[in-house]
Amino acid sequence: MISDPLVLTAVLVVVMFAFLLMGVWIAISLIVTGIVGMLIFKLNLPPVISIWDKIGSLLASSMYDTLNSWSLAALPMFIFMGELLFRSDISTKLFNGLIPWFNKIPGKLLHINVAASSLFAAVSGSSAATTATVGKITLEELKKRGYDKKLAIGSLAGSGTLGFLIPPSLIMIIYGVLADVSIGKLFIGGILPGLLLASAYSAYIIIISKIKKNVTPKAEKEYTWADRIRAIKELIPVFLLVALVLGSIYAGFATPTEAAALGVLGSLLLSIYFKTLTWDVFKTSMLNSIKTTVMISFIIAGAGFLSQVVEYLGIARAVSEWIASMHLSPYMLILVIGIMYIILGMILDGISIVVMTLPIVLPVIIHAGFDPLWFGIFLVLMVELSQITPPVGFSLFVIQDISGEKIDYILKATFPFFVIMILIVAVITLFPEIALYLPRTMIK
Template sequence: MIADPLILSVVLIVVMFFFLLSSVWIGVALTLTGIVGMLLYEHNLPPVISVMQKTGDLLATSVYDSLNSWSLAALPMFILMGEILYRSSISTRILEGLRPWLVHVPGRLLHVNVAACSLFAAVSGSSAATTATVGKITLEELKERGYSKSLAIGSLAGSGTLGFLIPPSLIMIIYGVLSNVSIGKLFIAGILPGLLLASVYAVYIVIMSVVNPSVMPSVKPRFTFAQHVHSIKELVPIFMLIGLILGSIYGGFATPTEAAALGVVGAIALAVYFKSFSLSVFKEALLNAIKTTMMISFIIAGAGFLSQVVGFLGIARAISEFIAELGLSPYMLILVIGLMYIVLGTILDGISIVVMTLPIVLPIVMMAGFDPLWFGIFLVLMVELSQITPPVGFSLFVIQSISGESISYILKATFPFFMLTILVVFLVTFFPEIVTYLPDRMF
C-alpha cells in the first residue's frame, strides 16, 4: 500500500483520468477515485471491512455537507431563468434593440455578438445558454448581410463565455459554496473584469475593421430617429430584469438565492410581456433545469467526497508543503496553476475543473498570499478559456451545431479571442484591483 501522500496523489490523478476516459459519469468517477484512495492508503489496510465502513461514513457526511447549502439553492433558480429566456423571444429583442446603435461603431454589427452576449449573460448565468441563444440569431443574420464569417464565429465563441464572468454566474455560485466566499461579493467582483473582457473584444473588432474593411459590407445601413426610439423600448425590459437581479443583491434587499427566485419571476413576466410564454415552454424549461441541476449536483457531491478524502489522507497538506519547498514566487505559482487549468480545459468541462481542483489548489493559493475572492475571478477566467479549448471546449461544439462549420475552422476563428482572454488574465493578475475595487467599496 502507499504511505507517501505525494505518491498517492499522483496515483489518484491517474485513477481519476482512467475513470474519466472510460466514459464513466464525472460524479461517479470522482466518487470511485475517492474510494480507491481510501483503499490504497497504507494505514487503512487492516481490516478491509473497517475501511469500507469508514469510507461509507465519509461519503455520506461529505455528500450531505456538499449539498446542504442555502446558497446552492440559487443554482436551479438561475438555470430555470436562463432556460425560460432561452426559449422566449428575448434574444431576438436584444438583437433588434442593439442594431440601430451599433451601425455607428467601426465594425458595425460585428459588435452585436459582444453586446448581446454581455446583456444575455447578465440575466442567464450560463455560458452555454448565452452562446446558443445569441448564436442562433446572429450568425445567420451576419452571414446574410455580408459580414466576415470567421470574425462573427470568433467573437461569438469569445463573448459567449461571458456567461460565466458577468453576474449572475453559475460557476461563481459553485465556487462560493465550495470556498466559503460570499457569492454577493463574487458577483460584484466579476463586473469590472467582465466589462474589461467585453471591451477588449470590441477593441479588437474595431481594429480588424479598420485594418481590413472587407470584414463588413461596404453599404452602411441607415436607421431613422423613430427606429432608435423603438430600439430603446426593446432593450428597457432587459435592463429592468438585470436591475431586478443585480440591484436587489447589491442594494442588500435580497440574497443571491432570493434574487434568483426574483429572476425567475421576472423572466416569466418578460416572456408573457413579449407573448412568447406558454405551458409547453415552461414545462420544457423546467425539465431541462432539473436535468442540469441534478448533473451539477452529482458532480459537486462526488467532488465533495474526493476533497474530504484528500484532506483525510493529508494530500492537500503534502502538496502545499511540497510547492512551498520549491520556493516559487507567487506569480510563478499562479502561472503554473494557470497552465494546469489550460491543460485540464482540453479534456474537462468548466464545472468539473472547478470542483475537482479547488480542494487542492485553493489552500496553496491562499498560503501564497492571494485573496480567495480574487482567485475566484481568476478561476472563472480560466474556466472561460476551457470553453474554447479543444478538444472538449463546449462552446466550440455549440457553435459547430449552429454554424455547420468544421471544428478546425472554428478553432482558427476563435484563436485570437482565446489570446485576448489570456491578455485579460494577465491584466487581472498584475492589477488585482480590477477585481477587488468594487467589493472593497460596497462591503
C-alpha cells in the same frame, strides 16, 4: 499500501483520468477515486473501525455537508431563468434594440455579439445558454448582411463565455459553495473583469475592421437618432430583468438565492407579456433545468467527497508543502496553475475543472498569499478558456451546431479571442484590484 501523500496524489490523478477516459460519469469517477485513495493509503484506524466503515461515514457526511447549502438553491433557478429566456422573444428584441447603436462604430454590427452576450450573460448565468441564444439570432443575420463569417463566429465564441464571468454565474455559485466565499462578493467581483474582457473584444473588432475593410459591408441602412431612441424600448425588458436580479443583490434587498427566484418570476412575467409562454415551453424549460441541476449537484457531491478524502489523508497539506519547498514566486505559481487549467480545459468541461481541482489547488493558493475571492474570478476566467479549448470546448460544439461550419474553421476563428482572454487573465493577475475593488467598497 502507500504512506507518502505526494505519491498518493500522483496515483489518484492517474486513477481519475483513467476513469474519465473510459467514459465513466464524472461524479462516479470522483467518488471511486476517493475510495481508491482511502483503500491504498496507510491509515492508522482503531481495530473496531473497518476501512469500509470509515469510507461510508466520510461519503455520507461529505455529500450531505456539500449539498446542504442554501446558496445552491440559486443554481436550479438561474438555470430555469436561462431556459425560459432562451425560448422567449426577449432575445430577438435584444438584437433589434442594439442594431441602431452600433451602425456607426468601426466593425458595425459585429459588436452586437459582444453587447448582446454581455447583456444576456447578466440574466442567464450560463455560457452555453448565452452562446446558443445570441448565436441563433446573430450569425444568420450577420451572414445575410455580408459580414465576415470568421470574425462573426470568433466574436460569438469569445463573447459567449461571458455567461460565466458577468453575474449571475453558475460557476461562481459552485465556487462560492466549495470555497466558502461570499457568492454576492463573487458576483460583484466579476463585473469589472467582465466589462474589461468585453471591451477588449470590441477593441479587437475595431482594429481588424480598420485593417481589413472587407469584414463589414460597404453599404448599410442608416439610422437616425430618432431610430436609436425608439430602439431603446426593445432593450427595456432586458434592462429591467438585469436591474431586478443584480440590483436586488447590490442594494442588499435580496441574497443571490432570493435574486434568482426574482429572476425566474421576471422571466415568467416577460414570457407571458410577449405571449411566448406555452405549456410545452414551460415543461421543456423545467425538465431541462431539473436534468442540468441534478447533473451538476451529483458532480458537486462527488467533489465534496474527494475534497474530504484529500483533507483527511493530508494530501492538500503535503502538496502545499511540496510547492512551498520549490520556492516559486506567487506569479510563477499562478503561471504553473494557469497552464494546468489550460491543459485540463482540453479534456474537461468547466464545472468538472472547478470541482476536481479546487480541493488541492485552493489551499496552495491561500498558502501563497492570494485572496480566495480574487482566485474565484481567476478560476472563472480559466473556465471560460475551457469553453473554447478543443477538443471538449462546449461553446465550440454549440457554435458548430448553429453555424454548420467544420470545427477546424471555428477553431481558427476563435483563436484571436482565446489569446485576448489569456491577456486579460494576465492583467487581472498583475492588477488584482480590478476584481477586488467593487466587492471591498460595495459590501462591508
